[in-house]
Structures are given as structure tokens and as C-alpha cells.
Amino acid sequence: MSIVSDYSDGVPSISYCLTTFEGEVIAESGADTPVYAASTIKLAVLIAALRAVDGGKLRLSQQLTSRLTFNSSAPGGGTFSFETDPDETDDGMPPEGRPVSLREVLRRMIVVSSNEATNMAVELVGLDAVRGALAVCGAASSKMERLFGDLEGLAAGLTQQTTARDLTAIMSAIVTGRAAGRSSTRFMVELLRAQEYSLIGPALPAEARWGSKSGWVTGIRHDVAFVQPCGGTDPLGGFILAVCTRAYGEAEATTAIGALSRLAWDLSRTRPGGLHYVLEGPAEEWATG
Template sequence: MPVLSDYSDGTPEIAFCLLNPDGGTAASRGADTAFYSASTIKLAVLLAVLQAVDRGELSLEMRFPARDTFSSAVPDGGEFGFPGDEADPGMPAAGTEMSLAAVLDRMITVSSNAATNMAVDLVGFDAVNRTLAGAGAASSYMQRYIGDLAALEAGLTHQVTAADLARTMYALISGKALGPESTEFALGLLARQEFAWIAAGLAPDTVQGSKSGWVTGISHDVAFFAPAGTLLQAPLERAWVLAICTRGYEADAGQEVLAAVAGLAAAVAGSEFSAVVPAG
């Protein structure tokens, strides 16, 4: 059944963008269609924070207190947190010091919302949006904290397109977004991301990393993938980038769509990436 939510009008939709190792578009469908970003926006947050590290404004070793509540982006929005299964059980208690490296790890590998808001606090929304613009993601933006429902009701949101997600990932793997050390750190986090739905459509030995995102009626993923044995360093040679956005599907169906489109992308990229090799 089609899914209606704050982020989905109930009309099933699939968009994707596949970039070849030179950054050119190998295949696409609806790649400039706007979607609610869900947690894929965390890729831009990661790059914005690491760009600040590269400029010497932050360091991965710096420590600051963990938080579980945040102030809304709208003046009368009050404080908000993450109840129930929206909370990250792996985050330390509020007030416990964490390194910036640990915060970014939680943000990417398990998609921690609290860790994301802590990271955004360090650089601000303008920095995240400048990072997107610098990657060529002209139609994407972040206007509020994750989980800020008061800001959502006021019309503030996060937006991406499949093309913009692909461009942002390509800026990372090509070494254009970050210095070498920050690039390797980011690639390592993405490779350990625990909700890698594009990977389900690729050969098991494919070197890959991704940032997925989901809410009711929305399932997205953006990934890089490279031949087995490729080292996670920039520039990531022979790596392809695939971004897929879906709207209007139940969670399981959306994830199946992501894996199916990934399988087709693998066939375009070459037999070494295909999860199922045809007989004969």
C-alpha cells in the first residue's frame, strides 16, 4: 500500500543517479526530483565538520559533553529530545565527554540523531549548506536540527535530490571535498555504516560505503562502490557512486527497491560488482 506521511504524499516514486569513476552520469532517473533528505543529510554534516578540522578550527581529538536535548531552531519551539527507539542507546549519558571522532562515528555508523545535532552545533547550518553548494548540490539544504518537530511545523526542513547526493559523495571520494587524512577517516566511517541497503545489491566483496536515511514513507541511500581490494583513500580509483531516493513505500519495500536498483547499477558498472553472476 502507498504510504502517506509528513514526508510522502503517498505517490510511489523512485529516483536515482549513477556516476562513473570520472564523475560523469552513467544512468539516471528523476535525479533532480526533490525529496525529504531523512538521514542522508548527515553526509553533508560530516563533510562540513571535517572541513573545519582541515582548516584547524576543530580537531577529531577535542572533547565536549554529550547531549540528549536541544533547542528548537524556531524561537518558541522549546527543547526537544529523542524518546523511545529514536534515541541512540550507544550514546553516553548527557554530560559525559566524547571526542569529536566518536560523535562523528555515532552519527554515521548508526545514524545517531543526537550525535548529528551535536556536530551541527559545532559548525552551524550555514556551513553545512556551503558544503553542499561547494559539492555542486545546488538543490539541497539543511534548515533545522534532526528531530526538531516545532521547526518542521514552521516549514523548516532538509531537502536532497539523487543527483545532489551523488555529487556530494563524489566530492568526497575524489578528494575534492577534504584533505587526505579527513577523507580516509570519512570513508572508513561510511564503510562501517550499519544500514547499507545499496550494498545488498552488490557483490559481497565489493568495497563500499554509504549513508542511508529513512522515515515513514521515505527510504534513501547514497554509496560509493569500488572493486575488491581497493584501499579506502582518496582519490578512490575506479569507484562508482550511486544515489537512490524513494518515496511512498513501506520500509521493507523501499529497501528492496534500493537493492534492486543497486543490482541494475552494478550490471552497468561491470560484472565484478554484480551480486548474482548469470549462468553460462
């Protein structure tokens, strides 16, 4: 039975894009199909924040004030609050009004996909900075027009959108160091490796090293990951895989993403030369660590 929601039209769709680290497409299907981005758009928020850190506008150590109330992006919209919606609050964040570092806000945004932390980060850097981060990555079909939980914005037609191709472009920009500086690249990769809700990673063999960012709402389930083997004769071989699903149930979508993940792994091991990328510059430290 297909799933219909605010984010799914009920027409089942699975799209994917498999690339090398440098962006060479190895396999794809429907890679330019627009889908509701869900939490995968948080990658662009992460890049925007760390580019501001690199530029000296922000510091990871700076203290923010934990918040549950945010501004709607809808024309004439007011504010909205997570106080009445326990599903949106993050128990790992300090109580409202207490200090929390930008480093911790970004960590919770990626590792546990905290919407509360994400909205704090977006209001700090601004939606224009998020758009700029997407442009830097070459993610031309992606956009973030409102915060998470902004129902007035949703009713006004404001959305968060991406494609499988864009997700691989964003991840490529992160892991190759094109999105941010050396220290920020290392920090982003650490967060992606600590991801607690990956769909691609658990489907891979134990020897795989990976980092990912997933996203899900009713009728939507996506993941994008960078993957490398542990050891072997080609320790820098690897790939980036993005899989986006719409209108499938949770179990069906998870099964499909897992199957494509294993196929991508098998292809990376059998393709002549592997999906090889020699990481240089900012990323070389984590690639060989």
C-alpha cells in the same frame, strides 16, 4: 498501498542517479526530484565538521558534552529533548553530561546514524557551515534547515531536502578529496565503509567494496554509495549510486533499491572501459589499499 506521512505525500516515487567517481552521469531517472533527505543529509554535516578540523577550528580529539536537549530552529522556538523519546536516543553514546570526543560523535552519526550525535555536531558547527558544505559539493537542491527531532521546526515548514543527483555529487566530492583534506578524506571513507544500515551494499556481490549513507523515516527510504570491485584487472573501476524512494513500504523500497544496485553493478562490469576513475591526491591511499 502508498505511505503518507509528514515526509511523504503518498505519491510513489523512485529516483536514481548513477555516475562515475568524477561525476559523469551514466544513467538517471528523476534525478532532480526533491525528496525529504532523512539521514543522507548527515553527509553534509560530516563534511562541515571535517572542513572545520582541516581549518584548525576543531579537533577530532576535542571533548564535547553528551546532550539530549537542543535548540529549535523555528522562529521563537525554544528547546526540545530526546529524553522523552527513546527512539531518538543512542544507547551507544555516553549518558547526558558525560564527555565524548568529536571523533566518536562523527563516527556514531555516520556508522549507526545517531540523531543525538548529529544534533551535537550541527550545533557545534552551525547550519551555515552545513549549507557551505553543500555548496562546496555542488549540491544546489539540498538543504538542512533544522535539527533532527525539531518538531517545532517541522511545523514551521523547516525541512531537510536532497535529490539523487545531489547525493552523487556529495559522495563524489568526498571520495575524490574535493570536500576535505587528505586525512579527513581517509576518515570519511572509513566511516562510510563501516556503515551498519546500508541498503545498496548488501545487494552487491561479495567482491564489491563499498561505503554508503542511508536514510529513512516513514514513507522515505534512500541510500547513496561508492562502489569498487575487489581485485581484477581494473581495481580502481567503480561507480557512485544514489537511489531515493518515497511513499513505498519498507520491504518494497528495499527491494527496489537492491534491484537498481545490482543493475548498476552489472553495468559497471560490462560498460566498455568500466566506470573507471584513477584516484589521485588525498584519495589514492584508500583507493589502492
